[in-house]
Each structure stands twice: as C-alpha cells, then as structure tokens.
Amino acid sequence: MTNATGTMCAMKAPHAHFHPFVPAGGVGSRLWPLSRADAPKFLLDLTGSGHSLLRSTYERLIDLSSSGVMIVTGRTHAQAVRSQLPECSESDLVLEPSPKDSGAAIGLASAIISLRDPEAIVGSFAADHVVEPTEEFHRVVEEAVQTAATGRIVTIGITPTSPSTGFGYIRASESLGLEAAPSAMKVDEFVEKPDEDTARSYVRSGEYTWNAGMFVAPAKLLLSHLAANQPELHAGIMEIAEAWETDERDAVMDRVWPSLPKIAIDYAVAEPAAAAGDVAMVPASFTWDDVGDFAAISRLNRAVNVDEVAVIGKNKRVMTDNASGIVASDTSRIVALIGVEDIVVVDTQDALLVTTQEHAQRVKDAVNALKENGDTDVL
Amino acid sequence: MTNATGTMCAMKAPHAHFHPFVPAGGVGSRLWPLSRADAPKFLLDLTGSGHSLLRSTYERLIDLSSSGVMIVTGRTHAQAVRSQLPECSESDLVLEPSPKDSGAAIGLASAIISLRDPEAIVGSFAADHVVEPTEEFHRVVEEAVQTAATGRIVTIGITPTSPSTGFGYIRASESLGLEAAPSAMKVDEFVEKPDEDTARSYVRSGEYTWNAGMFVAPAKLLLSHLAANQPELHAGIMEIAEAWETDERDAVMDRVWPSLPKIAIDYAVAEPAAAAGDVAMVPASFTWDDVGDFAAISRLNRAVNVDEVAVIGKNKRVMTDNASGIVASDTSRIVALIGVEDIVVVDTQDALLVTTQEHAQRVKDAVNALKENGDTDVL
Numbered sequence: 001m002t003n004a005t006g007t008m009c010a011m012k013a014p015h016a017h018f019h020p021f022v023p024a025g026g027v028g029s030r031l032w033p034l035s036r037a038d039a040p041k042f043l044l045d046l047t048g049s050g051h052s053l054l055r056s057t058y059e060r061l062i063d064l065s066s067s068g069v070m071i072v073t074g075r076t077h078a079q080a081v082r083s084q085l086p087e088c089s090e091s092d093l094v095l096e097p098s099p100k101d102s103g104a105a106i107g108l109a110s111a112i113i114s115l116r117d118p119e120a121i122v123g124s125f126a127a128d129h130v131v132e133p134t135e136e137f138h139r140v141v142e143e144a145v146q147t148a149a150t151g152r153i154v155t156i157g158i159t160p161t162s163p164s165t166g167f168g169y170i171r172a173s174e175s176l177g178l179e180a181a182p183s184a185m186k187v188d189e190f191v192e193k194p195d196e197d198t199a200r201s202y203v204r205s206g207e208y209t210w211n212a213g214m215f216v217a218p219a220k221l222l223l224s225h226l227a228a229n230q231p232e233l234h235a236g237i238m239e240i241a242e243a244w245e246t247d248e249r250d251a252v253m254d255r256v257w258p259s260l261p262k263i264a265i266d267y268a269v270a271e272p273a274a275a276a277g278d279v280a281m282v283p284a285s286f287t288w289d290d291v292g293d294f295a296a297i298s299r300l301n302r303a304v305n306v307d308e309v310a311v312i313g314k315n316k317r318v319m320t321d322n323a324s325g326i327v328a329s330d331t332s333r334i335v336a337l338i339g340v341e342d343i344v345v346v347d348t349q350d351a352l353l354v355t356t357q358e359h360a361q362r363v364k365d366a367v368n369a370l371k372e373n374g375d376t377d378v379l
Numbered sequence: 380m381t382n383a384t385g386t387m388c389a390m391k392a393p394h395a396h397f398h399p400f401v402p403a404g405g406v407g408s409r410l411w412p413l414s415r416a417d418a419p420k421f422l423l424d425l426t427g428s429g430h431s432l433l434r435s436t437y438e439r440l441i442d443l444s445s446s447g448v449m450i451v452t453g454r455t456h457a458q459a460v461r462s463q464l465p466e467c468s469e470s471d472l473v474l475e476p477s478p479k480d481s482g483a484a485i486g487l488a489s490a491i492i493s494l495r496d497p498e499a500i501v502g503s504f505a506a507d508h509v510v511e512p513t514e515e516f517h518r519v520v521e522e523a524v525q526t527a528a529t530g531r532i533v534t535i536g537i538t539p540t541s542p543s544t545g546f547g548y549i550r551a552s553e554s555l556g557l558e559a560a561p562s563a564m565k566v567d568e569f570v571e572k573p574d575e576d577t578a579r580s581y582v583r584s585g586e587y588t589w590n591a592g593m594f595v596a597p598a599k600l601l602l603s604h605l606a607a608n609q610p611e612l613h614a615g616i617m618e619i620a621e622a623w624e625t626d627e628r629d630a631v632m633d634r635v636w637p638s639l640p641k642i643a644i645d646y647a648v649a650e651p652a653a654a655a656g657d658v659a660m661v662p663a664s665f666t667w668d669d670v671g672d673f674a675a676i677s678r679l680n681r682a683v684n685v686d687e688v689a690v691i692g693k694n695k696r697v698m699t700d701n702a703s704g705i706v707a708s709d710t711s712r713i714v715a716l717i718g719v720e721d722i723v724v725v726d727t728q729d730a731l732l733v734t735t736q737e738h739a740q741r742v743k744d745a746v747n748a749l750k751e752n753g754d755t756d757v758l
Contacts, residue, residue: 362718
C-alpha cells in the first residue's frame, strides 16, 4: 500500500478557502466483533497500515487544507479521537451528544466553517474509507474544489467495479465543460440502492457511478439548500455554530442538539439540490473501498499473509494447513486453521466469529440477533 | 444415549475370577486443543453424558467384576483419576512413572491381578471408547470370559462399518463351537492398518473385524506368552507385581519401571499367541466408537444441538445462522457461526482450532507442527 504520509509534504492546499471535514460515525456492525459500539470501524487499523482508518483519512486531507481538518464524532469517542489525532484543535473537534444522522453533523460542520470563512468551500469525507493513491485523490479533490467554486455542490463518483446493491448511484451524462475541471459532469439524479438487475443495467449503461458520500461545496450554497429544505435543522445548527467560538459552546450544544431533526444529508441537501440543477460530479480516478465487510479486509491486507490467510491484529500465533481467508485476532491465543477455505475468523477476548467471505455481509444480522437476545455486553 | 449407570444394578459378575482393568493412556492429539497432555481424551466428557470417558468405562465394567476395576495411567493424571473414580482403591491404581507402551501397562496389571488370584481371567478395556448399549457389552464380555476359561486369549471384534484405514483387523473364519460361547471364533491372524483397497477387500470378504484392542484372557496364559516373547519385560513386571501389596511398592516401581522395554501388547503377546493358535474372537453386537476425531464427537452429541450445531462444553453462548458442525468451548465467549457447514470450532482459553469434519483427522499433524515450532505451552 501507498502510505498516505509519504506524499504529504509534496502537496499544497488547492484553494485558500477549502476546508475539509470528516463525519466519523457508525459502528460498522458488519465487522463485528472487531468493531464495537465503543470501538467503531473508523478507530481501527483494518488495513495493516499501522494506523486507524480515521488517522489515514486525516493525513490524506490535512495538506489539502490551509486551516486544519474538522472532525465530527460522538462524545463517547472523544478521548480515542484526541489520542489518534493529537494535532487536531479542540475547536475543530465537534462532539455530538447523541447520534443525529448526517444532516446535522454535516450541516453543523459547514455552519461553523462558514462563520470562520464566509467564502469557505467545504469538503465532507467519510472517516472509514480506504483510498489510494493519495496523489490521485488530491487531484480529484482539487478538480472538485474548482468545480464547487463555480457555485455547485460536487460529489465524487466511484466507477463501479460490480453491480453492487449496497450503494446509491449517481447518474451523470453531460460534461460541464469547465476548463479548470475537465472531467466534471452535471448530475441528472441520485438513485437509491438498486436491486441486482437494476444495478446491472446501471453498470452496463456507463452513465452511473457509485455515490460514496464524498462531496465538496460552497458552505453558503449547502446551507441555503438546508435552510430551504430543513429550516428547523438549519436554525438549530446556526445557533450552535454562532456559539462555537465562545464560552457558550457546550451549553448551547447541550441545549439545542437534542432538538435537531434526524435526517440524512442526501434528503436534506443532495437530492433537492440535484433536482434544482445545482449538483456536479467528478469521477474518481483513485481506487476506493468502504471496508464494508471482512472480504474487504482480506482484499486490503495482502501484505501480512500466513500462507493464503490474511492476518489482522497483533496476534502472530496463527498456523494454517490448507486454509485461506482472514484471521483477525486481538488475543494471544494459538489460532489453527485446517482445511477451511475463504474462512473469516474474528477472535476477540469476549466474542468469536466464524464465517466465510461469501457470508460476511450477514454479520450485521447476527449483531441484530444478539441485540434482540440481550447480549449487549459484546456489542 | 443409554446411560451406562442405568443398567448397573441388573448385572451380576459373569465369573468369580474375572478382573477387568483399564489402561488409560494417550493424549488423543486428534482432539487438540480439547485434549492436552495434562487433559487427555479419557479425562474429558466428549459425549455430553455429564461424565468422562474414563468414568463411563469404569461404570460399564464395575458390575462385571467381583473385585473392582484396576486403572493403569500416568502419574501426572493421578489426582484427576482419583477425583473421577473416588471408589477406586489405591492398590487398584497403577501409576506409571513414564510412558512405556501397552506391553508394560497390560503386563503389570495382569501380573498384579494374577498374584492376587492365580485363576484370574483378566480383561483389558481402553479408557476412551464409547460403547452402547451396556447390556450388549456385558453379554459379549461374558461370552469372551467363557471362551477365555477354555484357555484362550479372546479379542472382541468390531464389525466394520466402513473400510477404515485407521484400525488393525482380525481375520477369523471358523467357529470354535463352544456351547457357553456360541459366537466365539478361532483367530487366524491379526493384520496391521491396511491401505484403502485392502481395507475394502477385507470388509467385502466378511471374514475381518476391527481390532478395538479389547481382550479377555487367563492371566497366566497371557503372562506365559509374555515370558516367552519378552523375558526382560516379564521379569520386570513380575518384580514390581511381587512388591505391589507391600511398603516397597513405590520404591520398586521407581527402580524397575524405567528399565522396562517399550513394546505394544500386540507384538509382545497377541500376534505370537495368534500364531500359536491360542487366540479367539467374539464379535461385538454393541455399537462402538473410539472417538477418534471431531466428526465422532459430532456423531455422539446429537442431543445438545443449537440448530445443526453440536455444542460440547459449558459454553451456552453459541449463536448460529445457516451453520452445521460442532463447537467445543470451555470459555464464556459468545461464539457466532454464520454460513459455515460441517465446521469444527474448538474454543479454549489459550488455543482456537477451526477446521471441518472432513479435515478433522489432520489435527494430529497440526499438533506435530506446533511441537516442532516450540509451541509446547498449548499442547
């Protein structure tokens, strides 16, 4: 893997008003028992890189910004995030008292940044995706920033590698013809996660890309769409943002946050903006993985194999005989795999998962079953 | 399963001079990490019966004897055996200072018993086999004792259920025509573990049974064959036996035992005796399992299934989704199996095994690999 830090010094901020932020939420329950409520996916090193997905995301973004990278996460993760990102200032750490979906998180970050820099172009990037190489990511974001500077909300579209039913899609058929952003296209519409036949027709058509939830936009434009579509949410986040750089920050947050509506940014901003013709897409030329299940972890960890088995974690006592797949272990136990193919073994102190790469997507159902069964001690 | 204890009171000892004993040795490394050097197979409850294989064996034998059941085992297992068999007297507990193969163990037990009862008919029964129903076992042993009383070494032959390459075979083609033992036959020869083609031809012929290593014999006849074939071994065990009921027991054991030759009872007695025409076979009418691998454990534990998964051990936190096979766990961890078929998961504090019932026989190789690798802490 390319190490994101290796290219940091070569970059310059592409735009003096560009301010990236990272909404860091979601447990990633398809990766249980590796991911837990108190150890969500973004805080884990799932690629064998030596640092967490959040840290990698932060390092990928820091040189694109002249003002730091803001993190929006749950209060329960404050200490873990501070320890992983010691250079992140307290005013760039937005701690949600409770989960409120992406509308509130992204809206508040945009509002705080917009009051600091009225000409801000914000960028929202998930905390738990793997992107490489960093140079290409930087080039694509730069194009997205140039496109956003023309007054558009700009998504980054991932070229589909399969007819996935796990992602929403973006339809875009016409170039915007921008000199500073030659690959930018006009977005016709966002479509929800399709069934498999529909997904196949999308991929065949060549007009659809995966919506990876990364976007770049003038803060004011984003907030104006939010004000039009979700006036209550807009008023709430503006009230918090206005108190942000004052001693009232925590008090206002505690008072206002619980009243904010729960809504995804897709419904609050992206889809209405697309309908208004305000949305563009820059296709990604980098490889991208949302580390959605254990099969992804196996793909991303080719470097630390024992025979055909990818080994994640500190446990080096793995022995194999005619086995392939993945072992993730944070214990010091001997793990012996004999004659099992495409196996997934996750070995933690209080929970053991044995499944296959083919069935890895069903782990989420198991977590729900454990929840219903009252086994919350291991979730 | 029939509980062996359920039929105990109905039986009478078939013969006043019959003295069964149990050589309890062997780790059972194909059942690692359930079985360990300090927790061998015979000390484990592998059938879900609530007591160990040794305890079940003891209970199956105790009512056949008027004098108790002697146990021969390693010194390291003394406390475990005493705790599992509190009714076993100290003079019926033969503790080997070091492993010496079956010749010494069976020879010494026979010698001690022969000095107590010169007309003794001894019976040797492995500690880690599963036999049912007990009534049929008793009937077969009674026939074997009657046959032995005519001056023969009598094996019990198991009707093959498959062309196994894991057992030795007994060829017997001619009835002995004994009134008190109508099914007893003359043994033509013992043959070693065959290859698969040979095994198939054995099974087809109908003349071969599996040699399960159970036999009944006049102690004097057994010892006379031992004296003829292994005079050094015979002299050594007689010296220990003569000191057995004295204060010198431990001192003589410590002095003589280390010098005894290591040899299997098959070579020391059974094969030469068969060549001399002294060996008979009574076919087993009971079902028999040597619990040779995890597939056997799965077969023997039909009663404690979670869906299609047999659960061995105290761990009741097993959840399954489209899974079949076996989980043996002595931890309190959640064990989740998703979309894995015929899987074998053995979850212990310091070692985890994941394999399939098909590959279960290869666990022994893994144990050897761990030994070579110096991972003796988990063996």
